[in-house]
Amino acid sequence: MTLMEDAKRGIITPQMGAVARDEGIDAKTICSCVAKGLISIPNNPARDCRVVGIGKYLSTKINANIGTSRDYINIEEEVEKAKTAEAFGADALMDLSTGGDLDLIRKKIMDAVDIPIGSVPIYQAAATQKTVVDMTSDDMFNAVRKHAKDGIDFVTIHAAVNQDAMKRIRQGNRITDIVSRGGSFTLAWMLHNGEDNPFYAEYDYLLEIAKEYDMAISLGDGMRPGCIHDASDGPSFMEFITLGELVRRTREANIQCFVEGPGHVPIDEIELSVKGMKNLCDDAPLYLLGPLVTDIAPGYDHITGAIGGTFAGMCGADFLCMTTPAEHLALPTKDDIREGTIVTRIAAHAADLTKEGQKERARAVDNKMAHARKNLDWDTQFELAIDGEKATKIRDSRNTGSEACSMCGDLCAMKIVSKALEEEKEE
Incomplete structure (x- = not known):
């Protein structure tokens, strides 16, 4: 039986128990939500890795994208990126490789880390032929089966890019048309072959x-907006409707799924997108790339994505795909992956401070940090910090020997007030 079939029978599996312990939530609640499709636990039995839950009542998870390109192939660098993402807190990885020996790359990445891994099988299907449009439907499904057999925990499938979506693109006034690589492969194939998306x-x-x-199954958003101008338009919302239909079919087949969402959205439209997708997709777990809240910050899109991700998480997004400083510019380096992972973890925690089921736990951590700052307890501050290593380096590089930080020294506000209150108490 699948995990969802077990859940529908009320069977609490080891995976559900592990999520319950990690999240501090009753296992029966986890089981019930998995049965309804409100929580997904991507965990292919063919591969042994850490169990991660995504969805209702759970902490906001983050994903890191890695993988070769046809322009630059270095397997060992991608393995190091995978290890870096895991070390700095990524809950899952996606291998988006398009260049080199894709089977070998996937295997080495899967062997290197202990977190769930996703992929986009159509990339491998396209690699079997001279051009994208030459691949066959058999190539597409064979790639899916290959990845499943290898132990991939979730696959992104752009199934909602269909004839109706193509019609909407033709009739619309988008600037960037389609920016999803898998979506563009699919649309090009449809136009060339005169058939609907297999x-x-x-x-x-x-x-x-x-x-x-x-x-x-991660239901990909092939129509996601690629710039602020294209956000919240007809193709986007038409795809939401189709994705909702596919979510219901997936649940009926007892398969877990989550839904991917918009990439570039102005901050005043994020709530509309998130709540619209949640409503149309029957509250399926929502996986967002960013969203990026402006188009004019290349080099800093890990920050524009974190701003959007925080607000999206507050509105109900469950899974944030990080962006790095290299977004829109180049294949990211290991340092870019580290930076993107940390910044997205900040966004996820900031969202958890507002979310049902996680607010109390998240705020307890911030309260510990507040007490440590008041007490000038640097060891505890560094232990609680999302990037304690960087915080320690900054303090050590400018430490003048003061008990407080070098910004204030003996003029530290908390030190002054604590001393004044202590003296008043003694008097």
């Missing part, structure tokens, strides 16, 4: 493969 037309076959391997 992943949409034969969705039941996709579900059969996923069920055989108990692999989760």
Whole structure:
């Protein structure tokens, strides 16, 4: 049976128990939410890794994208990026490799880390042919089966890019058309071959493969906006509707899924996008790239994404895909991955400070930090910090020997007030 079938029978599996312990939530609640599709636990039985839950009542999770390109292939660097992302707090990875020996790259990354891993099988399907449009539907489904058999925990499938979506793109006034790579592969294939998207037309076959391997499906947002101008438009919302239909079919087949969401959204439209997707997709776990809240900050898009991710998490997003300083510019380095992971962890925690099921736990951590700052307890501050290593280096590099930080020294406000209150108490 699949994990969802177990949940629907009221069976609390080891995976559900592990999520319950990690999140401080009753296992029966986890089981009930998995049964309803409100929580996903991507965990392919073919691969042994740490169990991670995504969805209702749970802490906001983060994903790190890694992978080669056809322009730059260095497997060992990608392995190091994977290890770096895990070390600095990523809850999952996606291997987006498009260049080199894709099977070998995937295996080395999967062997290197102990967190769930996702992939986009259509990239490998396209690599089997001279051009993207030459791949066959068999190539697409064979790639999905290959990844499932190898132990991939979740696959991104752009099944909602169909004939209707193509019509909306033609009739719309977008600036960037389609920025999803998988979405662009699919649309180009449809235009060249005059047929509908095989992943949409034969969705039941996709579900059969996923069920055989108990692999989760991440329903990709091929129509996601690629700039602020294109946010919240017709193609975006039409895809939301189709994604909702696919969510219901996936749940009926007892397969876990989550839904991917917009990439570039002005901050005053994030709530509309998140709550609209949640409503149309029956509260399925929502996985967002960013969203980036402005288009004019190349080099700092890990920050524009974190701003959007925090607000999106507060509105109900469950899973944030990090961006790095290299977004829109280049293949990220190991340092970019580290920076992007840390910044997105900050966004996720900031969102958890507001979320049902997590607010109390998240605020307890901040309260510990507040007490440590008041007491000038530097060891505890560094222990609680999301990046304690960087915090320690900064303090040590400018430490003048003062008990307080070198910004204030003996003029530290908390030190002055604490001393004044202590003297008053003694008097």
